[in-house]
Amino acid sequence: MYSQKLMEHFLSPKNVGEIPDADGVGGEGNPVCGDVMKVYIKVEDDKIVDAKFQTFGCGAAIAVSSMITEMAKGKTIEEALKISKEAIAEALDGLPPQKMHCSNLGADALKKAIQDYLSKRKTSEDVN
Amino acid sequence: MYSQKLMEHFLSPKNVGEIPDADGVGGEGNPVCGDVMKVYIKVEDDKIVDAKFQTFGCGAAIAVSSMITEMAKGKTIEEALKISKEAIAEALDGLPPQKMHCSNLGADALKKAIQDYLSKRKTSEDVN
Amino acid sequence: MRAYFDHVATNPLDPRVLEAMLPYFKDEFGNAQSVYDLGLRARDAIELARQRVASLINCKPSEIIFTSSGAEANNFAIRGIALARQNRGKHIMVSRVEHHSILNSARFLERSGFEVTFLPVDNYGMVDPETVKKFITKETTLISIIHASSEVGTIQPLKEIGKIAKEHDIVFHTDAVSSTGNIPVDVQELGVDLLSLAANQFYGPKGAGALYVREGLRIVPLIYGGVQEGGRRAGTENVPAIVGMGVAAELAKEELIERMAHVKGLRDRLVVGLTSHIEDIQYTGHPQERLPGHASFLVEYIEGEAMLLMLAHKGIYAASGSACSSKALKASPVLLSMGIPSHLAQGSVVFTLGKDNTLEEVEYCIEEFPKIVERLREISPFKKGWQQAV
């Protein structure tokens, strides 16, 4: 069902955990439906320099979280916003059809984290 | 399905054929239904001294015909009339339920042959 | 000598098929719905089998639903489509020469408020497409015609009937249990929307059948439950049987031409041999449009079951449509619907040849069977003709 790449990211996920002083945090999903993802990012000069996640969910959800944080790191905010669910699935060598919603969640959680960063920056800019 | 005894009577039936100068002939059944039996008897002093049959039908029908002619031989008319379908089935070490009608046919054909003999005797007695 | 000439009843399992099944009886016993490797490998094995079966009849793998038998596939098709389309109409048509699993499913629908037309056939057991056309009404939602009769071998003009069905937006099913794996069966070419098949008819295992359902066609399940077979047929998948069916399908596809030529050669020899050595014997079914390994006869004045038992005593296995050889104790409705009188139908005998039969076996039968006929005619009151009745 799952590709080997996906299984690797599931069994040894990268970027697990919180970033206590994150610049942006985004959560998506609901434990009632089975998956919750939380993405933390650290941004410098509009570039994502670090990303971490916490996920409650199935193997695919954990692997997607691992992959999306990997993909986000080093990208500019603009580039990161363009990471599509298809790109995530592809990076994992494919996802079973019924698991595609996991990559949706991942993309959405990252977007929310970036929006959180952008709105915080705006607020701090407004303050300054 | 069939007992060994039945198979023997089917594969090597006794008393096959016609008796050209039979004292009594009885037929039962209908080719449309699958079985036709014809029994011929030769009677001397109210005793069946010979019996033969011709049968169109399944393995059970042929075995029953063989058995009933065997059972009839040597019996008095009175005794032979008492041969029941159960007795035939038993003599063949049993018949499958759906084949019991074959032993019915056999008993009936023998009865008809005896009746034929009795009515002929009556006629000839009447003539004499 | 032993000569198994009853391939229409069931086929022996090809040893290559059994070999492929064995691992799934041993280490690879997982439930195909389980998420772990053991389950995934079972699922992969099922999907490979699905591809192979699909390839045999030229459809997509997703159009194959595995069942436990041809009878299940037939019940599923007839009742599943009739129910799915009942808002459009409640009239269906089947031929009079269908297998019991179609006839009795149709009768069940009749009792449930559907109207059923049982289409007549000609003396070869063939359905005339013009007759089909005549009985179509606005209410007709389904036509089901057997591909090849197991009793007389006749192959139906499915293509023509399929065209008529399509013109009238009627779903078209064929029971191809006796044909699939034995002659070319291509759902696109035949123009059918559904097709039933069974693995044991092409050297696969018992307990494995399938229904082809054209993509997009809605069908009501026969067996409800879990998500197996896309939610259309529940029950823990019989993985070894499905794997076996797949391998049998692949072998059938590869060897089809060869197998057909082989059984046809033997069959033709058998027909000539028997009809030239036996008097008052008729070859039933269509003389050309028939299964290549199928030889069916009526032998006058004697009865089928008796022939079968005497044949078996000589190691020759055959079938009959006589009343006494059936548990239901009724002469084959197929023979009767072809206009054959009951007393002749009692003399039915059917030899069906397979890939492993040999010419020696056929010659042996040509030698033995006439003697058996003679012996039984000796016993019969009709040995000089039917007029010798009681």
Added chain:
Amino acid sequence: MRAYFDHVATNPLDPRVLEAMLPYFKDEFGNAQSVYDLGLRARDAIELARQRVASLINCKPSEIIFTSSGAEANNFAIRGIALARQNRGKHIMVSRVEHHSILNSARFLERSGFEVTFLPVDNYGMVDPETVKKFITKETTLISIIHASSEVGTIQPLKEIGKIAKEHDIVFHTDAVSSTGNIPVDVQELGVDLLSLAANQFYGPKGAGALYVREGLRIVPLIYGGVQEGGRRAGTENVPAIVGMGVAAELAKEELIERMAHVKGLRDRLVVGLTSHIEDIQYTGHPQERLPGHASFLVEYIEGEAMLLMLAHKGIYAASGSACSSKALKASPVLLSMGIPSHLAQGSVVFTLGKDNTLEEVEYCIEEFPKIVERLREISPFKKGWQQAV
């Protein structure tokens, strides 16, 4: 190390069973309906299997109808009785903790104009006989209650419910697929009129199930066709599978007490081991009235499929009722009907032990599983509790 703890999904085939099946894949390939020796031996083999299965559940051989699976038996029972008795009434009752094959058959009947009561259960997943009584109407013709839940192991009070059914002249069916062969199942003692079972749940083959139907009870067939199974279930008999089921039934009967003691010992050790090494874990289902080899849990803050995959990575095979581990992507209706909130149901994990499991395997699981739980909780945003939500 490998530890197969998913016996509720399917069991490995007992090598003694496979041994008994093999001849029927080889020389003994005849169709059981054929009149000749090859067919008769197949038929005899089926009848012997029927006796063995009957003996396992204490009924007459003639009361056993072979099917292709537990799901088929369940569909057959529910729909066959509802239809056969529809002139008396059109109300049936099933519990909310039934297998999908019962629930979805009941829903099909609902769509066909029947009224269905889905009976509630308590926190152990148990049906209260008093509740059953409350919902009975004059129209009620059938009650179907699962014997033992495959998801939480709870054994239902069938005897009491059977008495109530009898008093009201209601036919009583039980789905005993997960219990038969694993605990004593006696149809007389349970007071059931119909009972479904499946061979792969007691080390028999896949593709073999059966329905017990009390003598004299009329049932409408699910699969129409020929005369097989007394005209009640058509299709060429799957002789090897039926033979295997018979042998598996015989072995299960002989070894039942021993097997029960074995799995219960292991199960109890597993429950103690896991609950003492893992925090925030709940044992689900009834603590005493349950299948002896069945251990089901809710592990908080993490999800079931992820647990299964990590377990499988360590060679341990288990099941889960979480949404993500099901193809339907819905949390187990059984767990929800027991009042378990959805987010907790996601953490479901089920270990089911079998006769060949060992204490070492159990100890291995007690060592590995807590580490897996810890690892997944590390990843979870809820690791400090559910309040940590998004």
